[in-house]
Amino acid sequence: MEEDATLTAEGQTSELDRIAGAERQVADVVQQGDTPATTEIALGIWDRVLSFMESLTRPWVAYQVGIALALLLLAFVLSAVLKPRFYDWLKTREGWSKLRYRYGVMVHRRMPLILFTVLIWAVVWVLKSVTWPSRSYLLAMLASLALSWLVVVIVLRVVVNPTLRAFLRYGLWIWVTLVITGLRDDAVSLMDSMAINFGEARISLWMIAQAVVLLGLTFAITRLLSRQADARLKRSQDISPSMRVLFGKLLQVLLYTTAFFVGLRIIGFDLKGLAFLTGFIGVGLGFGLQKVVSNLVSGLIIVMDKSIKPGDVISLGETFGWINSLGARYVSVVTRDGKEFLIPNEDLITNQVVNWSHSDKYVRLDIFFGTAYGDDPHLVRKIAVEAAQSVGRVLNFPKTPVCHITGFGDSSVDYILRFWIEDPTGGLTNIRGNVYLALWDAFKAHGISLPFPQREVRMLDGEDGA
Template sequence: MTPGLPELLSRLPGDPAIVHPLIALAMAVTITLIASALARFASPRLRRRFRALGEALAGHMRPILHHAIAAALMAAALAFWPIGDFAHLILGAALALSLSLLAIHLLRSLAIPRLAVLPIAVLLFVMVLSGSSGGFAPVADMLDGVGIGLGKRRITLLGLVSMAATCVALFALVRLANRIVGRSITRAHGLDATQKLLAQKLAAITVIVAAFFIGVDLLSIDLTAFTVFSGALGLAVGFGLQKTFGNLIAGIILLMDRSIKPGDVIVVGDSFGWVNKIGVRAVSVITRDGKEHLIPNENLMTQEVENWSYSDRNVRVRIPVGVSFDSDLKLAQDLMLRAAQESPRVLRNPKPNVWLTAFGENRVEHDILVWISDPEGGVGNVKSDVLNRLWLLFREHGIAIPYPQRVIHSSIDRPRPQ
């Protein structure tokens, strides 16, 4: 019969009180090195295989994998080591440290604040260490003994710690699920940008609702106790949060009917710019001045909106030009057309055109009509480029641009000679 680990340890020479802890320490160091090597080998392969998960963990894939492997190997070693030995406590401390570091990297990769991460890591370390050294029951009884009574319920320190840990864990899971689902939808084929954004928002709402009910079940919260509170909340939503929920529904409708999409160039009142993103409450519109206007979603549903790229991204720009009556109109019109064609942002198809629109008081009015396909790059700079080129061409060919003139006739009564 093959001897077990206790028999093998009893046959080792030397004092067991010294040899066993040294062996346990050597095992902990060896397991850490093995876990580091395995994580270095497997991390890039897992990142390529599960790209969405790797991006969601924000560069913490390797340390998370390292501490997860170390914790699994430590748990296996701890299971075979005799209980009650000091070496067992060393392996338990190594396991607790690995799990705590794993929790820290997991939570920090999800942008959880340090003030919430460190207490969770310390609590996990104490729980695992106490469990490996005789059970968590004494610690739990101590935490449960500290509390106060509120009516028929008793609030204990153990309950508060459990609630805080559950809320942080659910919050981290919600963020992780949203990141994984969001990045998976982003790389999905067959969906345009608007459909992807709508799918991401619906998935985020679904994850939050599911996490809420899971949290209620884990914390054993009796929802019947919130009947009166839910009625008051309904009134608050009906009156105080009406605009907020109206903007939320309006944003979902905008994404569903695809009338406004990220990247569209829109004009709402005095705001002109391209849509950066459609949020839960407002649409972000960035102007050519670099200012970001946050327009409530409900305003886009009720007000008149000009969408320059709703069905076609091509936009026609009108550039008024006047020349003197003494100029060669055919030559001037050819030069206008040439200046438009030489501008880099002007499209060749549809081709530019020049219209004679009116005979003014002191000049012949023309409109240069050009088309651009990138209105988010601005309209004024296109006009400026065409007019600059036209100015040089007019000066080169002697075409005059008149300026307003006024002739004032006055009669002054002179004194008659005596």
């Protein structure tokens, strides 16, 4: 008997050791992300899906599916009736802010979802009042799903970038669906089992999904904060335009860098693993990103030395226009004919640039003309100055027009008329033309002639010439 008991105890001990070893193997498989563990989790999720599909054949579940489909159809019918009327009403809303218009457009586009959410919650409330909770369980879950999807759409409307907004919307829709349906833990286990190991670093599908959603949210919030801060800087009158651009760029770099590393820490990524990327970044900067880095550095130099700023009128080669905005890589220059040139920052550093409004906003223009020798030059100069002063954009103070004699030509006394303007963005050719017209009218009113070259041809008699 004692020998049998000893053998039984040894058998139980060996069985326990075998079970413990098997559990350790399963844990190692799950941790390493091998195929058996992934297959087992996926089959478990599939079994739950099949069980749910089988439950749809039950009477109290089937009628809930029918009610949900009927409500969905009713929501689309009501939406087809209400959307045109709402759109016509939305077009009459003058004075609304851009954000209010965005939400108005969102309501117009998502009206079927909004109507379905309202209808299904009303039905769930009625069913819970008159019948058992189990008779409205599926409808309550669908109502929670619809409401969660609607909240995601409303919250993400503040994200301006459509691509980022789409990524965040679909990612959060999938996440709330998994949470409400009770599949979150299984889905997380499945995605976490699909992993690749790089030494001590482990990158799983779950980590990538977290990175996409959380980094997207972080960058969306950062973009919103950056836009608000940039708007406040632009409204500040105590800071020069160049310093506003500089502070805005530095703030953007700081916010986005912080958002990137904060997002990585949120998803649990080991930042020490980024050390190996520095070599690749250095190689990329050395070969493929030379121009990009050059333009970035040139942009910072332009902003810091205040050589050009938004609103300045510049000439670069054949391009003449005013600075619309300073970008990280290029400068936007708008010409008088409506063309917008994106000039790389490096070109503004290495090439000769004429800044018509660098030190001050005054620009001098010159006009050359001539009058006949019989006209009094003192009167001509006086009339020319008065004609220039009569043109609207010509300054009379502190810069006043002047007129000087430049020489005695073959058929005229030559003059130069100099005048100043302070709005070169309004055009140079047009103001010159207006001054020429004023001179023409003034000279005609005072009987001053504008000579032009004349030639006399005399025919000599041949006999007399002999």
